[in-house]
Amino acid sequence: MRASMASISTQQFQSVSLRPSTCISKHGICLNVLEFRSELRLSSRYLKWSRRKTERNFSVGANSSPVNSDDDKRVEDEVVKMERNIVDSENPFGRLRGSITSLPPVVFVMKRHIGTNFAVGMCIAIAFLIIAVREYVARKSRYNRPGSVADLVKRGQLRSDRRGISSPLKYDDPFNNPLVKVGKSNSTIEMCGKVYRLAPVTLTEEQQSIHQKRRSRAYQWKRPTMFIKEGDSIPQDVDPDTVRWIPANHPFATTVSDIDEDLAQNNVYQKHGVPFRIKAEHEALQRKLEALQSVLLEIQRLHTPVTISSSI
Amino acid sequence: MISLQLLTSSPNPSSLHTSSPNVFISPQPLNRKTLKPSKPYYKNKPYTTIQSVLQWNRKPQLAGETPRVVVITSGKGGVGKTTTTANVGLSLARLDFSVVAIDADVGLRNLDLLLGLENRVNYTAVEVLNGDCRLDQALVRDKRWSNFELLCISKPRSKLPLGFGGKALIWLVDALKSRQEGCPDFILIDCPAGIDAGFITAITPANEAVIVTTPDITSLRDADRVTGLLECDGIKDIKMIVNRVRTDLIRGEDMMSVLDIQEMLGLPLLGVIPEDAEVIRSTNRGYPLVLNKPPTLAGLAFEQAAWRLVEQDSMKAVMLEEEPKKRGFFSFFGG
Ligand SMILES: Nc1ncnc2c1ncn2[C@@H]1O[C@H](COP(=O)(O)OP(=O)(O)O)[C@@H](O)[C@H]1O
Numbered sequence: 001m002r003a004s005m006a007s008i009s010t011q012q013f014q015s016v017s018l019r020p021s022t023c024i025s026k027h028g029i030c031l032n033v034l035e036f037r038s039e040l041r042l043s044s045r046y047l048k049w050s051r052r053k054t055e056r057n058f059s060v061g062a063n064s065s066p067v068n069s070d071d072d073k074r075v076e077d078e079v080v081k082m083e084r085n086i087v088d089s090e091n092p093f094g095r096l097r098g099s100i101t102s103l104p105p106v107v108f109v110m111k112r113h114i115g116t117n118f119a120v121g122m123c124i125a126i127a128f129l130i131i132a133v134r135e136y137v138a139r140k141s142r143y144n145r146p147g148s149v150a151d152l153v154k155r156g157q158l159r160s161d162r163r164g165i166s167s168p169l170k171y172d173d174p175f176n177n178p179l180v181k182v183g184k185s186n187s188t189i190e191m192c193g194k195v196y197r198l199a200p201v202t203l204t205e206e207q208q209s210i211h212q213k214r215r216s217r218a219y220q221w222k223r224p225t226m227f228i229k230e231g232d233s234i235p236q237d238v239d240p241d242t243v244r245w246i247p248a249n250h251p252f253a254t255t256v257s258d259i260d261e262d263l264a265q266n267n268v269y270q271k272h273g274v275p276f277r278i279k280a281e282h283e284a285l286q287r288k289l290e291a292l293q294s295v296l297l298e299i300q301r302l303h304t305p306v307t308i309s310s311s312i
Numbered sequence: 313m314i315s316l317q318l319l320t321s322s323p324n325p326s327s328l329h330t331s332s333p334n335v336f337i338s339p340q341p342l343n344r345k346t347l348k349p350s351k352p353y354y355k356n357k358p359y360t361t362i363q364s365v366l367q368w369n370r371k372p373q374l375a376g377e378t379p380r381v382v383v384i385t386s387g388k389g390g391v392g393k394t395t396t397t398a399n400v401g402l403s404l405a406r407l408d409f410s411v412v413a414i415d416a417d418v419g420l421r422n423l424d425l426l427l428g429l430e431n432r433v434n435y436t437a438v439e440v441l442n443g444d445c446r447l448d449q450a451l452v453r454d455k456r457w458s459n460f461e462l463l464c465i466s467k468p469r470s471k472l473p474l475g476f477g478g479k480a481l482i483w484l485v486d487a488l489k490s491r492q493e494g495c496p497d498f499i500l501i502d503c504p505a506g507i508d509a510g511f512i513t514a515i516t517p518a519n520e521a522v523i524v525t526t527p528d529i530t531s532l533r534d535a536d537r538v539t540g541l542l543e544c545d546g547i548k549d550i551k552m553i554v555n556r557v558r559t560d561l562i563r564g565e566d567m568m569s570v571l572d573i574q575e576m577l578g579l580p581l582l583g584v585i586p587e588d589a590e591v592i593r594s595t596n597r598g599y600p601l602v603l604n605k606p607p608t609l610a611g612l613a614f615e616q617a618a619w620r621l622v623e624q625d626s627m628k629a630v631m632l633e634e635e636p637k638k639r640g641f642f643s644f645f646g647g
């Protein structure tokens with residue numbers, strides 16, 4: 001059951017990646033494949049893990065029944081190792097790839113060559129080392145591109161200490177832009193090194209006014225100028241179209257405000273000095289202190305200084 | 313009704329414009345109704361109307377009265393309003409104009425993140441209204457371009473008191489006008505998605521609007537609706553930016569071309585921004601795209617849009633596709 005499931009997923013994976021033959025024959029393609037793989041590996045550790053697991057399971061399914069050996073597990077391990085070794089010897093890309101995946105056809109070919117070898121272990125170790133270095137390099141280069149996730153880390157939006165940090169940009173002179181050139185015929189334009197064909201805009205004043213008329217027929221609207229609490233009725237001599245009700249649970253708006261309009265306006269216009277609320281709070285505190293002080297003085301008159309100091 | 317109009321105005325969208333430039337010069341019977349007025353005009357002087365040119369060697373001339381209060385809106389969410397605000401805003405700052413960007417996206421504020429200023433926002437407009445701080449304390453000055461300032465409307469988890477409606481924003485703009493350093497040249501307002509209370513608040517002080525849309529029918533319908541509402545509100549100067557354009561899809565007729573979109577909405581073009589993976593990288597960095605070196609296509613497109621915004625200009629030509637050597641798949645925008 002598990003083996004069959006695994007084989008399905010192996011095959012699915014095969015359909016995603018390319019066949020080994022193309023990989024060996026064409027280096028260009030091969031590079032792409034590797035790139036793609038490393039993407040996969042980086043983007044989801046789970047996938048990588050499950051892939052390894054499935055390929056292993058598959059070889060169990062393929063081998064155990066015909067060979068009928070006692071130590072199935074050992075055989076299966078050897079198969080995986082050997083086939084990796086073979087692929088390794090073909091070329092550096094194949095070596096990398098082989099250490100990541102094993103493909104069923106190779107498994108069957110390899111069955112004949114079962115045997116232990118120290119070199120096999122060495123090759124696998126080297127392959128893993130290369131993978132690790134590659135991954136490290138890829139990760140490094142990924143995180144020092146400007147505008148990458150690293151910048152979110154730098155800005156404190158994302159928490160991670162392992163990410164790199166990029167250098168800031170310098171600015172161009174906005175009045176000297178060599179990247180935009182207009183062609184001689186005025187019907188082409190060159191931008192960022194590419195030449196584009198231009199087409200004139202045909203919108204005319206008449207068309208614009210036609211659209212305006214269409215819209216003025218379609219949408220009749222008065223901008224609401226009054227916001228009242230849900231449930232409140234419209235005040236006298238106010239155009240109902242200009243009223244909006246704001247429910248108490250509105251996500252970002254409220255009609256509740258603890259200051260009146262004139263005060264708010266004055267606050268906006270204030271240019272210098274202590275802001276109104278701060279000042280008000282300060283004054284309130286001052287009054288409280290004064291009140292306290294006068295009470296204390298009162299007490300002082302009635303009692304001895306000793307009791308005052310202890311009461312403070 | 314809306315959808316019908318949108319659909320009938322261009323029955324076969326992508327086939328109209330992508331095939332050959334001749335289409336623009338000799339209108340086809342399909343869209344005879346809308347294109348008729350332009351017919352004699354283009355017959356008289358074909359191609360001389362193309363002005364692709366941004367003169368990089370000069371500073372763009374500021375048109376209109378300052379402060380130019382521009383709301384950047386779209387109806388639909390996630391089409392690139394915040395990206396546009398950040399990039400156009402910093403482009404304007406680079407061009408030597410003083411800019412205040414207001415993040416009016418009260419529910420889902422993230423302009424500060426795009427600009428990399430999130431750690432410096434201590435006070436917002438709500439605190440100013442409450443008298444917890446002065447306006448100048450709530451303005452966050454960008455260290456890269458000191459003529460760029462950010463003002464957030466509210467803290468992400470707090471609520472915006474709407475008791476005085478959009479008046480609060482009008483006061484803010486007034487206060488900015490009369491401040492000591494002088495009135496800012498541009499006040500850009502990043503509007504929230506939808507046409508709810510947040511939208512209403514954001515558009516209140518604006519006297520011009522930039523509609524951001526993507527080349528798909530859902531965002532176009534929302535853009536049309538929002539344009540209608542803005543027109544009802546008396547905002548006359550409305551231009552659009554088409555974002556996330558992919559010419560490979562346009563060429564395959566899987567995506568509407570920019571000119572198709574223009575035909576459906578009837579709005580002048582401020583810019584056409586290609587789909588660009590750099591956008592997300594620049595979001596990660598908190599460094600708007602326009603500051604990238606070397607510049608990317610999307611960065612150049614934002615810069616040109618900013619340039620046109622300054623001069624109250626619109627695009628006279630769009631980039632269709634790459635000339636002879638057919639290498640890449642990108643092609644669009646122009647000037
Ligand atoms: N030209 C573009 N190319 C690629 N991605 C884009 C582009 N413009 C916007 N985006 C992406 O779209 C998403 C939404 O953009 P945002 O500006 O936050 O939209 P809005 O403010 O309208 O909700 C962001 O993740 C952004 O990276």
Ligand SMILES: [Mg+2]
Nearest residue numbers: 393394417422
């Ligand atoms: Mg946004």
